[in-house]
Amino acid sequence: RHCPMVSVMAPESMVGVLAEAGSAVVSEQIPVPTIAEDEVLIKVAGSAVNRLDTLQRKGAMPVPPGVTNVLGLECSGVIVAIGDKVAELGWSVGDQAMALVSGGGNAQYVAAPASLLMRIPRTLSLAEAGALPETWLTAFQLLYMVGGFTAGMTVLIHAAGSGVGLAATQLARAGGAGRIIATAGSASKLETAMAMGASHGINRHDNDGKWAAQVREVTDDRGVDLILDCIGASYWEQNAEAAALDSTWVLYGTMGGAAPEGPFLRGLMKKRIRLCATTLRTRPISYKAKLVKRFSEEALPGFEAPLDGKDPFRVIIDKAFPLSEIQAAHDYIERNASTGKISIQVDTDQLGAPASAAGGTCE
Template sequence: MRAVLIKDGQGPIENLYIGETDKPVPTRGEVLVKIVAFGINRLDHYQRQGSYPPPPGASSILGVEFSGRVAELGEGVTRWAVGDEVFGLVGGGAYAEFVNCDEGLLLKKPDHLSWVEAASIPECYITAYQALVKYGEVKKGDHVLVHAGASGVGIAAIQIARESGAATVTATASTTEKLNWLRSIPNGATHTVNYRTEDFAAEVKKMTNGKGVDVVIDFVGQSHWAKNIESLAIDGRMTMLATLSGSEVPSVDLSPILHKRLRIQGSTLRSRSLQYQTELIASSSFRDMIDKVTGANGGGPLRTYIHRVYPWTEIQSAHHEMADNKNSVKIIVEVQ
């Protein structure tokens, strides 16, 4: 089969190329999917550079989310039939014509979602659900702060928080255009803060009458740490998804964590066990949430937004778009 490969196994964007490799064969419990579209994620960028290897047993080919048609069934598969239209999550291998996926990590593609829209959902919505619902335990009346609000996970988290009944959802981003857009979309942010020019901790205190926020979703790490702790209310919960500004925080004062009874949870999805991931996706609350997702113009309470669609012959351009931070929301690639 053809796949997006990396010359020398890792390196700059220019090392990406479409080449021939072995077509995967589904083993017990696996489904072989012929891919129509796949999503590009920040973790692909790090894996290409050699700093984020795939989990043991996963394909070394980039890509963790996709949409496509079931092409072949492994032994014991009972949930799917050849020809089913699906979308799903893998530890690697989605930048290809075919990918093996455990049957429990697939979801049926609804008719109201295009192939591109379906491919944009798994990584963002599963990650946001895990961070906000499973760990953040968001509930009606909570105040929520979401960093990197214009990212795919950020937008999913904002909408899930609103749909969960949050009293306020404050999103941070770096440009006026992104902030205005985040407030304008259905179930978008109730408040926005430019983290480059404003003190988000001071702003959320104003918005919550001095209480602070109950839940923080953070991707940034070091540069946001002190203000995140300041932003949190008594019994606040923070889920950390990445450390984009760095992972070491000098001269940390632990007393606010103690006195405010804060709970800080690190969260990754790709490194989780297959059992954990399948149970998460099978949960009734997650399925109820996913059933509400439509395209940008679909009218649902939760929507997926696409920045740009590339043919896979332009995979280098797609990676440059992400690496240069030119995108808000998802970049999707179609296999042709």
């Protein structure tokens, strides 16, 4: 997707979202970022709100050193300026792209490392592309780069109705998982997870939250090979019961607490469980670039044609909010009512253009 256009002189200030006193505040006086020699300036079309954004807003997630305090971890849009070393990477002014960023995506313009850009599949809108990078790259990292996922494994995915959960479900399905067991807090979320490829759905509220027995039942008492867990402390006993011998437990969030009670370590040792804790935002750009490259080669084609002979990948968007209503988007995600992603509409002119267009006649 390319639009023949000249480099755009960006304004000095822009609209962007800052966290102030626990609220997501829209400001019109944020300086437009300058770019380094290996970065591009993107005029943002679409972005998204992720759980981490809400934690940063409340002061529970500090901004990494050197990262903008503008919220937003992903975006889509058109490149309006490039650094001196970007052309050699194959990117030009006028190219549409989606990007993983450490911050700044909830704004009209964002500086993004060229190594963290991805081409937008023909089948995706700019709104869908703006809600893809953070969750899909996280899910790919959890499965392949941390969890050691291989075909035939039985995978347990918690919060399966979330953006990461639905992405991981589709990736595991396409990768040939033996079973995909999804947990979520409502029938509608489980229904969506099943539609995306989960083999079994378990409501976490059933049986007073003792869901591990159902996992053992559907695995013929063997347990699961890989657990993707963003809940943490409140699930540790059930996770340990659900795990198979020599399994892997990937922890990437602590929505259910960070301090397990009881014989936690003994539970791991009993089954020789490999516990891997991971984040993505704080990793170096070099790691993220390898992740983006591998995802682009191995998974991104799955949005245009199915990798497993079944269905192409889908970005599930629950609801879209304009940038001016960012606080309402945060409130919505914090109610745990959403299934999939919360999209943020930044530039409605770009979002309303044809799929291959952004500011001109495009090829």
